[in-house]
Structure formats: C-alpha cells, structure tokens
Amino acid sequence: MSKLRSTLGVVAIAFITLTAVSCNDNKKEQNKADGDHSEMSVDGDHSEMNHDNSDGHHDVDKNAMAINDSQDSKAEVILKDYFNLKNALVGDDNAKAKDLGMALTKSLKSFDVSSHSNTEQTELKDIIVDATEHAEHISESDIAHQREHFKILSKDITDMVAITGTNKKLYEQFCPMYDGGSVWLSMEKDIKNPYYGSQMLNCGKLQREIN
Amino acid sequence: MKIFKVIAWIALIAFVGIQFFPTDRNESDLIPQTDFMLVNQVPTSIQNQLKESCYDCHSNNTKYPWYNKIQPAAWYLEDHVKEGKSELNFNEWDSLSRRRKASKLRSIIKQVESDEMPLSSYTLIHSDAVLSKAQQTEIIEYMRQLKGEAN
Incomplete structure (x- = not known):
C-alpha cells in the first residue's frame, strides 16, 4: 500500500x-x-x-x-545602415557588424515599395528578400562569413539604388582580389576595403560614380 | 539513499512522459514540379549524392533514423530540419527568382567548399553523406555552371 x-x-x-x-x-x-x-x-x-x-x-x-520618421520607409535609411555596416567591416569589428546587420534587417523589412511601378515593385521586393537574408546572416556570423554575405548584399543594394535613386553621391569601388573580384558602395572617394579591413585597407579602385 | 531513488524515478517518468509529446515529421511522397532535380539537368551521380547528403534536411522528405522515435532526439532533429529547410529547400527550387537562385548557389558552393555542409553532427551518423574531395569538386563545378547560367 x-x-x-x-x-x-x-x-x-x-x-x-x-x-x-x-x-x-x-x-x-x-x-x-x-x-x-x-x-x-x-x-x-x-x-x-x-x-x-x-x-x-x-x-x-x-x-x-x-x-x-519621414525617411523610415525609404531607401536612404537602408543606405545609411549599409554604410555603417561597411564601415564596421572596414574596421574589422565583428560585434558591431552583427548589430548593424540586425539594424539593416529591420530597415529592409520596413522598406515601402508602394510608390514604384508594378515591375519595379516586383524587382525591389526580390532584392529586399535577398538582401534581408544576407543581413540576417551578417547579424549572426563570424567576420569571414559576414564579408561573404556582404558581397552579395552589395550587389543587391547597388541594384536597389539603380531603381530607387538616392540624393547622395555614391562611389562604386572594386576589390580585384576578394573572391574573384568584389564590388562595394561607399560615400567617400577614398578606398577603404571592407573585404580585408586592416589587412589590406587601401586595396581596390574606384569603378564608377553614382550621381 | 532514498533521495536517489526518488530522483531516478522522476527522471524515468519524465523520460517516459516526454515520449508522448508529438513532433512534426518531415515526410512527403510528393515531389513538386519546382524540385531542383526536375528543373535542372542534374547528372545522375550528383543527383544521388545530393539526395544522400543534403535532402534529409533540405527537402520535404527526411529519411528518419530509428532514434527519431525517441525523445529528445526527435526534437533535436525537428529543429535541424526546420532550420535547414528555411535556409534552402531543394523541392522548392524553381519558386526562387533568378537573384535568389544565384544567391543560394553561391551559398551552396561556399558551404561545400569549406566543409561546413553536410554538418559534421550529421555525417557522424550518416557516413554515406560524407563528401569526398572528388565529390565536392564535382558538386561545386556543377553549381558554378548553374550559377553562370543564372547570372
């Protein structure tokens, strides 16, 4: 019992x-x-x-x-976050790049495409989905992975700017060494390489000016 | 001494108890039209290897091992499969845009190249899933070629 x-x-x-x-x-x-x-x-x-x-x-x-507030849903916020992220990679700062990857994820998700034509909307949505995935990965990876994702992210952002336009003057820069040649965008004409950081800070060349 | 007995009992009962929690099984006989193998001309050897090494976590159909009947192993697997599918689902390949395909192909190449995929925790038990250097190269070459077409 x-x-x-x-x-x-x-x-x-x-x-x-x-x-x-x-x-x-x-x-x-x-x-x-x-x-x-x-x-x-x-x-x-x-x-x-x-x-x-x-x-x-x-x-x-x-x-x-x-x-x-007024810029919240616009491409300029995405660009701002992208440049901050780029600078963190230039400075070899893994933790900061993680935070900025998160910030970029948020601004990408809140991007409003409604002011564009239908075909542009489809293209932009596609770009945003792709870019968001890379930003998310950047927010949780080591710096080597962050740079891998940054490469495609840079292509996505370049394609986005081609549609949305921007009020900023941008410089498309090119590093021939990283992964068979890789592009990034910058607000400054001077080369500061986000793919190698301090290891090869000034490696690269100006490829194109936007605006 | 009595306390150990009680703890052992609790552990045993908890272990039995968690067996009653249901898990979502990732199983489907249907191969959708969007499947990677259907929309691409994939050489048979690569098809077999991808199915062996990737499809358990990156498709809608997992060939479950016996221990998937036992918790908490089933939970662990469920998580893995869910995460794997959210990153890449070969069954839904053709629903991706060209941009997304190029992006995924690049990730596939990078992950295989750097031995990150298939996961070592997976190949530990599925020795058939291990990719030899030659198999890696074969897959990478093929994915590169696809990526060239997508770009």
Missing part, C-alpha cells in the same frame, strides 16, 4: 515538474516578447519626454526625429 502511495507521489511530482518546465518555456517566450515591447516603449517614452521638455534642445530633437 505504501509502495503504491510513494509511486503515486513520484508520478505526481514528475507531472508537476513537467508542467513547470513547459510553463517555464512559455514564460520565457513571454519575457522575450515583453523585452521587445519594453524596448519599443522606451522609444515611445523618449519621444514623449522630448515633447514635454521645453528647453532649447526641444526643437532640435524634434526636427531630428521628424527627419527619421
């Missing part, structure tokens, strides 16, 4: 443990969602704070925010 009872007890404990484990998983997911949420609300609070803030910085902040 006592054996039966202890067995029952053990079964009960196991059941509780299992339930607890599975609940834990749920909770973890919820926490994760909460984390994202709170991050978002921090931004929200920030803008509210600016709003209430009546000192001299107020207008400046508001203007900066307004520019950000």
Whole structure:
C-alpha cells in the first residue's frame, strides 16, 4: 500500500515538474516578447519626454526625429545602415557588424515599395528578400562569413539604388582580389576595403560614380 | 539513499512522459514540379549524392533514423530540419527568382567548399553523406555552371 502511495507521489511530482518546465518555456517566450515591447516603449517614452521638455534642445530633437520618421520607409535609411555596416567591416569589428546587420534587417523589412511601378515593385521586393537574408546572416556570423554575405548584399543594394535613386553621391569601388573580384558602395572617394579591413585597407579602385 | 531513488524515478517518468509529446515529421511522397532535380539537368551521380547528403534536411522528405522515435532526439532533429529547410529547400527550387537562385548557389558552393555542409553532427551518423574531395569538386563545378547560367 505504501509502495503504491510513494509511486503515486513520484508520478505526481514528475507531472508537476513537467508542467513547470513547459510553463517555464512559455514564460520565457513571454519575457522575450515583453523585452521587445519594453524596448519599443522606451522609444515611445523618449519621444514623449522630448515633447514635454521645453528647453532649447526641444526643437532640435524634434526636427531630428521628424527627419527619421519621414525617411523610415525609404531607401536612404537602408543606405545609411549599409554604410555603417561597411564601415564596421572596414574596421574589422565583428560585434558591431552583427548589430548593424540586425539594424539593416529591420530597415529592409520596413522598406515601402508602394510608390514604384508594378515591375519595379516586383524587382525591389526580390532584392529586399535577398538582401534581408544576407543581413540576417551578417547579424549572426563570424567576420569571414559576414564579408561573404556582404558581397552579395552589395550587389543587391547597388541594384536597389539603380531603381530607387538616392540624393547622395555614391562611389562604386572594386576589390580585384576578394573572391574573384568584389564590388562595394561607399560615400567617400577614398578606398577603404571592407573585404580585408586592416589587412589590406587601401586595396581596390574606384569603378564608377553614382550621381 | 532514498533521495536517489526518488530522483531516478522522476527522471524515468519524465523520460517516459516526454515520449508522448508529438513532433512534426518531415515526410512527403510528393515531389513538386519546382524540385531542383526536375528543373535542372542534374547528372545522375550528383543527383544521388545530393539526395544522400543534403535532402534529409533540405527537402520535404527526411529519411528518419530509428532514434527519431525517441525523445529528445526527435526534437533535436525537428529543429535541424526546420532550420535547414528555411535556409534552402531543394523541392522548392524553381519558386526562387533568378537573384535568389544565384544567391543560394553561391551559398551552396561556399558551404561545400569549406566543409561546413553536410554538418559534421550529421555525417557522424550518416557516413554515406560524407563528401569526398572528388565529390565536392564535382558538386561545386556543377553549381558554378548553374550559377553562370543564372547570372
């Protein structure tokens, strides 16, 4: 009789443990969602704070925010993130490139193609899907892999700019050594090689000017 | 001493308990029109090797090993297959645009070239999936040729 009872007890404990484990998983997911949420609300609070803030910085902040807002879905934000990513690779900074890969993933996903013609939309969507995948990989890889993905990403971004245009002056640069020849875009005329970084910083040449 | 007994019991019961959790099995007899082998003229030797070394995780049909009947191994495999398919699904090859194909081909070439694929955790048990140097070169050459056409 006592054996039966202890067995029952053990079964009960196991059941509780299992339930607890599975609940834990749920909770973890919820926490994760909460984390994202709170991050978002921090931004929200920030803008509210600016709003209430009546000192001299107020207008400046508001203007900066307004520019950000109006450009959010545009190609310029993608370009900005791309150039930041490129600079991180130039500086051999794996961790920073990961963060910027994440940022680029976000700006690519929020890209709004609706202002373009149908054929352009199809092409742009295709480019965005491809670029997003490379940006995602960059956000989770070592630097050698990041550079591999950066190569195709650069082609995608070049093709995107050919459709969307940009108000920036861009330089298409070329490294003959990396992977049978690889292109990247830059805002500066000077060569700073993102495929080799400090190892061969000035290797490459200017191939084309855009705008 | 009693405590060990209790722990052993709990472990045993938990192990039995998790066997009742269902897993999604990645199995399908259907080969869609978009399959890599159907839309490309793939040489038979490469076809066989790709099916042996890649299709378990990169298609809609996995040839499961016996231990997939046992948890937590089944969960582990489920995760792998899910991730593999999200990266590349040979069955859905032709649904990709030219750009995406070129992108995927490049990744295939890089991964095979650098011995990253097939995964060592996979070839550990599936020794047939191991690619010899010659097989690697054969696959890479073929994928390069396809990529040239896609570009």
